[in-house]
Amino acid sequence: MAPRAIVYGGGVIALMMVALCATVLYQSRQDALDRARETSRNVALIAERDIERNFELYALSLQAVVDGLGNAEVMALPSRLRGQVLFDGAATAKNLGSMLVLDASGNVIIDAGNDTPRKGNFADRDYFTVQRDNPSAGLYVSAPFRSRLRNGSQSIALSRRVSHPDGSFAGIVLMSINLEYFHQLFAGLSLGSHGAISLIAGDGLMIMRQPFDPKIVGRDISQASTFRQFQSSMEGSFSDTSSIDGMRRLYYFRNFQTLPLIIMVAEAEPEIYAAWSRRAVRIGTLMAVFALGFVALSFILGAQLRRRMRAESELQLLARTDSLTGLHNRRTLGEILEREWRRAQRMRSMFSLLFVDIDRFKAYNDTYGHQAGDDALAAVARCIGENIRRPADTAARYGGEEFIVVLPDTMPEGASVIAEKIRAAISDLAIEHAGSEYGRVTASIGSASWTPDQETDVRTVLKAADQALYEAKVAGRNKVATCAAAG
Incomplete structure (x- = not known):
């Protein structure tokens, strides 16, 4: 009877250890998820701060032009000197395209890059129509477009309204930003071979995505389940399947505080759990073998387990307190x-x-x-x-x-x-x-x-x-x- 009781007791303990192993592996899996979530958050913050810093400088440059246009002394200057005063070198910044002033009809009347303005009418662009129809639009971030003045270069535009003294519409000041800026920024952020990082307009238009695909720029994802998550809060994390490539990813997103933009960082779940899966197989196999051996050595191993738990408890206590003072560390x-x-x-x-x-x-x-x-x-x-x-x-x-x-x-x-x-x-x-x-x-x-x-x-x-x-x-x-x- 005693040997049978020992075998049964060893079997029960072995099952408990297997269950403990499963719990530890599950927690390890959650830890991998938490690390991935934190990594995604850090990457998103890096990108967001870079974009916000540059956009703030661009917005100040646009406002300076609006103020200059309302200054009669500035407008009376010769065109070259007037351009230097209005644009203060902003148009030569890296990754910027055209910086233009359009009249109320959408025609170019001042061109930061040329003493003689290039010909063009942009009354059909959203950055013009929004400012024309909405006096309180403020700084407007446009949808992606192909530039008519720069051989179809993919860009977005920042624009501000110019008003007459009576408040009526007088035109706009715009600054185009090459999407290559976002491409280079995102390309420098490593997220694994199947990771993705995207910049999305508040209305659901895709501005840039890494891995880069020109066909995705300007794509409307407002009906995608992922985008509905983006609109649910200022920032958050969730798992979902991409509507673009069908890959299931862990998404982290942030809505910009001052801009109608969303930064999204996504790591592929197979890559998040790859190391954990290998470790789980190894640990699970070893635990199964060990559990079978434990049936025969139940009492000996039980004593060792108790000693180990006591040691771990003492180590945990030491890890949380300052050895000199006895206070928390x-x-x-x-x-x-x-x-x-x-x-x-x-x-x-x-x-x-x-x-x-x-x-x-x-x-x-x-x-x-x-x-x-x-x-x-x-x-x-x-x-x-x-x-x-x-x-x-x-x-x-x-x-x-x-x-x-x-x-x-x-x-x-x-x-x-x-x-x-x-x-x-x-x-x-x-x-x-x-x-x-x-x-x-x-x-x-x-x-x-x-x-x-x-x-x-x-x-x-x-x-x-x-x-x-x-x-x-x-x-x-x-x-x-x-x-x-x-x-």
Whole structure:
């Protein structure tokens, strides 16, 4: 009976281990997905910032032309000098095509690239009709088109309306941008052999896509399921099958804040999971073999598993705490800050933070030695821990002689009281410090309180607390300085 019980027990444990393996592999798969999502987000941000920076400069150049056209002194200048004043060299920038002024009929009347304007009428272009029909259009980003003045070069245009003093339509100023700019930008961003990155107009027209295909430029994807996802929020991530090539991808998208554009980055799911699949096959095979052997060695392996779990638990604890002070380490602090900040955002509650720095600690180390410095750090850490009482309050070593205290749901007045208690407790330790103006180890504390919103992140209150700490230092050290509550 006993051997059978051992075999049955070993079989149950083996099944549990297989289930554990499956859970770990599933989590590993999710980790691969999260890494891909983060990579896509970073690539999208790089492209978005480059485009927004350049478009902002182009928009300023267009506005300068509009302002110049309304200046009689500028318009009275000779054509060459007038062009230099109006266009200030913008038309020679890389990846820019034509920069033109059109009259109310759509005819070219000023050409940045030529003293004598090239002939052309563009009254049929959307960048003209939108400005003509909508006085409040502002900066307009056109649909892709083939240039009539530059041998059919694929471009988009930025345009602004020019109005008479009475507000009636007088024409437009336009600047064409070669789509080669987006092609070169996207070509430099690696997303694997089946990855894709696209710039899409707000109405669903494809402006550029990498891998590049001229036939896709200008394609309307407004009815595609992916585009409906793009319209659902300012940014997000989802999996879907491309309407262009049928490849299933993980999509990350961002709607530009100031432009009617969407940046989309997509990694092919087979490439995302390729490394995970190989690892899963290897691990799964080994686990199956190991589970069969475990039936025969159930008791021995069970004891080894228990020892391993204890060791992992101890390692996890060590990884989350600072070995010298016993407080949370900086890595754990980052997790706590993000968690409590998100909670404060949801609850619209006050989030307070203390930045504690031991005064003249380098001089203390130089005078008394690093062992005494370590003892002082540990003593200060105990003072901090003893003066925060609520379970939600958290203290961590930020680095060196700096500590952070996180105080959720704490008003500025309460945070100042706690900060003063900590400061006084550290001073009351009466640890001799000949290099301090107070003759003992003291600490300066910066306090900041914030009600989070969607436009700020936890770095905002960290910077505020750091600034308050700086003010406490400037005020003579051994002080508490408070940043005014915001948010």
